Amino acid sequence: MNALLQPDATEADAASVAELRLHLHLRGAVQGVGFRPWCAQQALALGLNGWVRNDAAGLQCEVQGPAAALRVFTQRLRQSPPPLARIDALQQTPQTVRSDEAGFRILASDAGAALATGLPADAAPCADCLDELFDPADRRHRYAFINCTHCGPRFTITQRLPYDRPNTSLAGFPLCPACAREYRDPSDRRFHAQPVACPACGPQLALWQPDGTPIAGVDPLAEAARRLAAGQILAVKGVGGYHLVCDAR
Ligand SMILES: [Zn+2]
Ligand SMILES: [Zn+2]
Numbered sequence: 001m002n003a004l005l006q007p008d009a010t011e012a013d014a015a016s017v018a019e020l021r022l023h024l025h026l027r028g029a030v031q032g033v034g035f036r037p038w039c040a041q042q043a044l045a046l047g048l049n050g051w052v053r054n055d056a057a058g059l060q061c062e063v064q065g066p067a068a069a070l071r072v073f074t075q076r077l078r079q080s081p082p083p084l085a086r087i088d089a090l091q092q093t094p095q096t097v098r099s100d101e102a103g104f105r106i107l108a109s110d111a112g113a114a115l116a117t118g119l120p121a122d123a124a125p126c127a128d129c130l131d132e133l134f135d136p137a138d139r140r141h142r143y144a145f146i147n148c149t150h151c152g153p154r155f156t157i158t159q160r161l162p163y164d165r166p167n168t169s170l171a172g173f174p175l176c177p178a179c180a181r182e183y184r185d186p187s188d189r190r191f192h193a194q195p196v197a198c199p200a201c202g203p204q205l206a207l208w209q210p211d212g213t214p215i216a217g218v219d220p221l222a223e224a225a226r227r228l229a230a231g232q233i234l235a236v237k238g239v240g241g242y243h244l245v246c247d248a249r
Contacts, residue, residue, distance in 0.1 A: 021050075021064035021095040024077070028088030030059040032120025032163040034149035036106050037192035038082045039063075043104035044186055046073055053107035054162035060110075064097060083150055084123055106192060109162035120154035120163055122239050128189060139178065145203050149193040153239045157195060165194045176201035 026035070031054050039052040039061050048065035063073055074092070081087060125133065129146045132138040140146045147153065157168040165171060175183060179198050182190040190196045197203060207220040215223065224234055233246045 018066070019064060019097050020067050020070050021062060021097045022070060022074070023093040023095050024061045024063070024074070025058065025091040025093075026061070026077075026087055026089070027058040029084070029086040029120065031161065032154040032158070032194070033084035034082040034193070035059055035085055037149055037186070038085075040104050040106055041186050041191070042073055042076055048073060049098075049101050049104060051105045051107045053109055054164070055110040056161060062095060063104075064095075064101070084120070109164055119158055119161070122153050122155050123151045126151035139200075140198055143197075143199050143202070144205050145195075145197050147193065147195050147197070148190050150189075152193070152195050154195075156240045163194060168194060170195050170197065170202075173197060173202050 036052045036054065036059070042048075043050060043063060046065065046069040048063045048069055050061065050063040052059065052061040054060075063070060077090070078087070125146060126148060129140075129148050129151055132140050133142065133146050135141055154163070157170060159169065160167045175196065176198060179190075179196050179201055182188045183192060183196050185191055205220040207215045207218060207223055209215060224236075228234060228245065228247055231247060233244060236243045236245055
């Protein structure tokens, strides 16, 4: 039996139907905000099958399972989506239940439709990343390019949509085994984080002469501080632009 699952379905409705399947289409700030891993994590926790993928208009998701669990999924979607997400429109269509599917998958993005999704915005480091940044025991201790599913560069690194690593400036930085493990682990807070990086595999700080020649053999931060103290002016390339830095005294 196939039935419509409305947000206001009663407990009796939920209990009367064994399995339901729903197609969800989301528009708004739904790419580059950790929505695909969020769906996968919720589905895993609730025992739902299905898939999620970015398309050029937003995000599509199909979920299948007991009606009550599906209702919890759509409630969480409305009430507690990923922190950086903003849902402008949510279209919900019942589907025929499938029996040829096990588990929940993140599918390759569909770039076919017309581009209607916004570029995701850059986000300042979250509290968890700042904790790691200043933890001497963490493998990302003092790593300038730290980020996770819920923070980090997005707009600045996106070259085209859909928002996937090969479409960002991180494409040239293949993941090391440790980062690849985090990226693949649904329980990890970097699960499916497109810009994931670490000192072993990600971008590095570099200090350049005004003519573009790299200055080799120095710690870029320590050398930058030394030059500032000596009265030089620095241009610091950051997320989204350059800061000019000098000792104003
Ligand atoms: Zn973070
Ligand atoms: Zn790495």
